[in-house]
Amino acid sequence: MTQQQQSTTEQLQAGRPTGPLVRGYEVVIGFETHAQLSTASKIFSRASTAFGAEPNTQACAVDLALPGTLPVMNKGAVERAIKLGLALGSTIAPRSVFARKNYFYPDLPKGYQISQFEIPVVQGGSVSFFVGDEPKTVRLVRAHLEEDAGKSLHEDFVGQSGIDLNRAGTPLLEIVTEPDMRSTAEAVAYARELHKIVTWIGICDGNMQEGSFRCDANVSVRRPGDKLGTRREIKNLNSFKFMQQAIDYEIRWQIEEIEDGRTVQQATVLFDPDTGETRAMRTKEDAADYRYFPDPDLPPLAIAADWIERVRAEMPELPRAMAERYVREHGLSDYDAAQLTQSPALAAYFQGAVAAGANAKLASNWITGEIARRLNQQDIAITEAPVTAPQLAGLVARIGDGTISNNAARQVFDALWTGEGQDVDAVIEAKGLKQMSDSGALEKIIDQVLATNEKNIAEYRAGKDKAFNALVGQVMKASQGKANPAQVNALLKSKLG
Numbered sequence: 001m002t003q004q005q006q007s008t009t010e011q012l013q014a015g016r017p018t019g020p021l022v023r024g025y026e027v028v029i030g031f032e033t034h035a036q037l038s039t040a041s042k043i044f045s046r047a048s049t050a051f052g053a054e055p056n057t058q059a060c061a062v063d064l065a066l067p068g069t070l071p072v073m074n075k076g077a078v079e080r081a082i083k084l085g086l087a088l089g090s091t092i093a094p095r096s097v098f099a100r101k102n103y104f105y106p107d108l109p110k111g112y113q114i115s116q117f118e119i120p121v122v123q124g125g126s127v128s129f130f131v132g133d134e135p136k137t138v139r140l141v142r143a144h145l146e147e148d149a150g151k152s153l154h155e156d157f158v159g160q161s162g163i164d165l166n167r168a169g170t171p172l173l174e175i176v177t178e179p180d181m182r183s184t185a186e187a188v189a190y191a192r193e194l195h196k197i198v199t200w201i202g203i204c205d206g207n208m209q210e211g212s213f214r215c216d217a218n219v220s221v222r223r224p225g226d227k228l229g230t231r232r233e234i235k236n237l238n239s240f241k242f243m244q245q246a247i248d249y250e251i252r253w254q255i256e257e258i259e260d261g262r263t264v265q266q267a268t269v270l271f272d273p274d275t276g277e278t279r280a281m282r283t284k285e286d287a288a289d290y291r292y293f294p295d296p297d298l299p300p301l302a303i304a305a306d307w308i309e310r311v312r313a314e315m316p317e318l319p320r321a322m323a324e325r326y327v328r329e330h331g332l333s334d335y336d337a338a339q340l341t342q343s344p345a346l347a348a349y350f351q352g353a354v355a356a357g358a359n360a361k362l363a364s365n366w367i368t369g370e371i372a373r374r375l376n377q378q379d380i381a382i383t384e385a386p387v388t389a390p391q392l393a394g395l396v397a398r399i400g401d402g403t404i405s406n407n408a409a410r411q412v413f414d415a416l417w418t419g420e421g422q423d424v425d426a427v428i429e430a431k432g433l434k435q436m437s438d439s440g441a442l443e444k445i446i447d448q449v450l451a452t453n454e455k456n457i458a459e460y461r462a463g464k465d466k467a468f469n470a471l472v473g474q475v476m477k478a479s480q481g482k483a484n485p486a487q488v489n490a491l492l493k494s495k496l497g
Helices: 003-014 075-087 184-200 240-259 305-314 319-330 334-340 344-355 360-378 389-400 406-418 424-431 439-451 454-461 465-478 485-496
Strands: 025-036 099-102 112-115 126-131 134-147 151-153 162-164 171-177 213-222 232-237 267-272 277-283
Touching: 025 184, 025 240, 075 134, 075 171, 075 184, 075 305, 112 134, 126 184, 126 334, 134 184, 184 213, 184 240, 184 319, 213 240, 232 240, 232 277, 240 267, 240 277, 319 334, 319 344, 319 360, 334 344, 334 360, 344 360, 344 389, 360 389, 360 406, 389 406, 389 424, 406 424, 439 465, 439 485, 454 465, 454 485, 465 485
Parallel strands: 232 267
Antiparallel strands: 025 171, 025 213, 099 112, 126 134, 134 171, 151 162, 213 232, 267 277
């Protein structure tokens, strides 16, 4: 545990606030995230995990626990758990145990769920991220392997419900945090970072609409100095937008309950995006309610050290390590480096621009600025960007060597993005955007401006800096924006004395 984490724990136990207050209350948030593992078959059977099949066509006898069947552990699921543990700095348990979690629900065909309780496969670890430009770290309690349940269908039935057992037995990793988050912004940033990690290392496709990455948020509030409040668990948040709305509403609701003299009851709640409200689904169970006991059909899971090392050798460079390398090799800020490592594709685009000769800092500014804005605006991925990494490198080079100004560069970028041009130099030439760098021609324009702006000259010599900026603006206007700003500044200062 780091010094920062130790301090957070001590403050939490002592009731001291570790984050901003909402209407005088401290918010405490923890997460349980179900990441569906990217195996072709289920965790204890050979049935397919493919999404979108007709209901009940991918549920085999093992998934249904029919008499005479036995579960067999999927090796690929274990390897994906090892990958996550390595990525998060966790301990990989050399021996872990599967348990039966007993409860009744129509979409649970066995009457129990095979999960892990006392000894999970992944223990401890942390997730670090930025909220704005402020670094944060959330500690993990554990990540354990388990099987998914089926799905209840209500939409296509009048007065009835149907059951689709295709998801039954799908492999999941449930990733559990300490209650370290203190705001909705932190919670969403944590979820985004975890989503990035599981997709980066290839253990989960991260498709929230299909249920591959589902988050449960445990939310409570308390007055500073009080003990931890009663938490309510918001289940199955499947978009970052809904996550923010649900947690914000739950915080307001709990505060209003307390201020109206009522007691918050521990419960599982669902978020309704149509109303923007949470509603209670059932009273929240505790571990004892599930009557956990070791699954008699599954032996303990043994993971040898050499298996862990083989998996480690196959791991890609992790986003945090890559960001640190960008800081070290290219002089980028921690924040910029974190933005460039949001996905392997984005990092590859940046690296492609640098490999094509782009200045790393300028390329970073364009990617995290104008390119990111347009991708968000058009809702497309970096792999679909009309401007290629080599084209960006060419544009950055022409800014760096003074061929074009920043304003002209935006016009070139527009032409590349819209397909009006493909070659940077050809666009510059066709649009007449090359900067005027001839000192003789610039001096003539400056002399003309000075001859007609005696008031600004007098104000500048009287110590008013704004007057100098006005003169620069006049020169740029007279040159139709083609004058080299650095040369204009130098020549103007020389002439003004």
